[in-house]
Amino acid sequence: MTASRRTTRRSSPEGGRSRDLALVLAGRTWLEGKIRSIEIGIDEEGTIRAIGRSLQGAPRHDVGESLLLPSATDLHVHFRDPGRESEPEDFATGTLQAALGGVGLVADMPNTRPRVDTLDRLRAKEARVQGRALVDVLLYAAATPRAPIDLLARRAGAFKLYLSPTTDVDEVPTSADLDLLLKRVAATNLPLSVHAENPDRFDREIEPANPPDWNRVRPVDAERAAVDSLRRRPRSLRLHVAHVTDATIAGRLRKEGDSFEATPHHLLLSMRSGDGAKFKVNPPLRSERQRRALWEAFVRGAVPCLASDHAPHSPDEKQRPFPLAPSGMPNVETMLPLLLARVRAGDLPLPVLLAAACDRPARWIGQPRGRIAIGHRADLLVVDFRERRTIAARGLHAPCGWTAFEGWEGIFPREHYLRGRRIVEGGEFVGDPDGTIVRPEFAPDRSAPQPRSITE
Numbered sequence: 001m002t003a004s005r006r007t008t009r010r011s012s013p014e015g016g017r018s019r020d021l022a023l024v025l026a027g028r029t030w031l032e033g034k035i036r037s038i039e040i041g042i043d044e045e046g047t048i049r050a051i052g053r054s055l056q057g058a059p060r061h062d063v064g065e066s067l068l069l070p071s072a073t074d075l076h077v078h079f080r081d082p083g084r085e086s087e088p089e090d091f092a093t094g095t096l097q098a099a100l101g102g103v104g105l106v107a108d109m110p111n112t113r114p115r116v117d118t119l120d121r122l123r124a125k126e127a128r129v130q131g132r133a134l135v136d137v138l139l140y141a142a143a144t145p146r147a148p149i150d151l152l153a154r155r156a157g158a159f160k161l162y163l164s165p166t167t168d169v170d171e172v173p174t175s176a177d178l179d180l181l182l183k184r185v186a187a188t189n190l191p192l193s194v195h196a197e198n199p200d201r202f203d204r205e206i207e208p209a210n211p212p213d214w215n216r217v218r219p220v221d222a223e224r225a226a227v228d229s230l231r232r233r234p235r236s237l238r239l240h241v242a243h244v245t246d247a248t249i250a251g252r253l254r255k256e257g258d259s260f261e262a263t264p265h266h267l268l269l270s271m272r273s274g275d276g277a278k279f280k281v282n283p284p285l286r287s288e289r290q291r292r293a294l295w296e297a298f299v300r301g302a303v304p305c306l307a308s309d310h311a312p313h314s315p316d317e318k319q320r321p322f323p324l325a326p327s328g329m330p331n332v333e334t335m336l337p338l339l340l341a342r343v344r345a346g347d348l349p350l351p352v353l354l355a356a357a358c359d360r361p362a363r364w365i366g367q368p369r370g371r372i373a374i375g376h377r378a379d380l381l382v383v384d385f386r387e388r389r390t391i392a393a394r395g396l397h398a399p400c401g402w403t404a405f406e407g408w409e410g411i412f413p414r415e416h417y418l419r420g421r422r423i424v425e426g427g428e429f430v431g432d433p434d435g436t437i438v439r440p441e442f443a444p445d446r447s448a449p450q451p452r453s454i455t456e
Helices: 091-101 119-129 175-188 211-217 220-232 247-255 264-268 288-299 335-344 350-364
Strands: 008-010 019-021 023-031 034-042 048-052 060-070 072-077 103-108 136-142 158-162 191-195 238-241 259-262 380-383 415-418 421-425
Touching: 023 350, 034 060, 060 350, 072 091, 072 335, 072 350, 091 103, 091 335, 091 415, 091 421, 119 136, 158 175, 175 191, 175 220, 220 238, 220 247, 247 259, 247 288, 259 350, 264 288, 264 335, 288 350, 335 350
Parallel strands: 023 060, 072 103, 103 136, 136 158, 158 191, 191 238, 238 259
Antiparallel strands: 008 019, 023 034, 034 048, 060 380, 380 415, 415 421
16 A cells, blocks of 8 residues: 555445455545545455545545546557567556556457467466566457367457458458357357458558558448448357447447447547558548547447557558558557546546546456446546646657657546555556456356446
């Protein structure tokens, strides 16, 4: 804890059982449709055990007029660990960015070198996390026709399926493979995230030189066709569609009750936002009209999850000829600050952001976090909306040394608590590399009763 270990026994006014408290955080939060004063009691294990207006006895930290918010869960990062020697990132640097950006749990993708598609490779990746991660980590395993799905399901936190080539992914399942693969993953009851682009709809006649060309090579129709191919899945499959770029596809997925995400770059950038390969991502940045429609859907709360798709590459790689340059951009440190700035500007309701960045992503992977609720993990942020700053690569912590959001406004958390222990103070990391590997603790479709929340 960040304060002395003096404890008290306090019954929660919100229905939690009496427990020893180790810390009380006092401040303001979103409660019953408005910002209200609140105190949060945290036990020795880092779980929220009491919520009330005045909790006595435990060491108390008052954050004043700042807001107490849940840490974010990022369902989609690429830390490229293990990877090539030229890779600028690893779990230590990636989770540092997450901690400073207000993300308490990251879900790392399996398209590393080697790809995480065997039990030995998954164990090797687990070993790379231990003692290096500064926040908690969930590890995806690759869902491929030849992968031992049943064995991987014993240790993986989720599966990732690629329906089109992308960075370090060359082979994709055939239509015949897909149906059986979806059934195999559904039988594990683990979540499945899908990169949904159909390569049969790519225009291979175009030699791309810029982001608008890339949008023509990999059009929205390729996304739509890939989403259509998932309709044959078992209904028990815990499906999630990654990085949706089009509001009509988002509307279809929402109508069918499927989980999906949008990224900061597809919400805030269009294909005309920059000319070089730094703006090359998969799926591509779309037109300004399509970007605006997706943003409007997000603001309405019609996009369930926000995820960074953090995928850093060195400046040298991004300066290669456009067709040869890798896709992706760093995002995990700036994702939440960018959107908090939009909240301050009045462009985005705070409860919409909290649901998309914190609550729903955690629910999808079966983690009791992302809400200020009794029984949830005390992964919390202290955010002062008066503390704005201009985003600049030199002030960030991505080893690649660049950001597509240079010059944008961000609001970064002043403090970050992981399991009730302060890991960020004054915008600096002050914790230890004691992030843990997590797996789903409950299945949302047949879960144990959810802890009661005061943020809904």
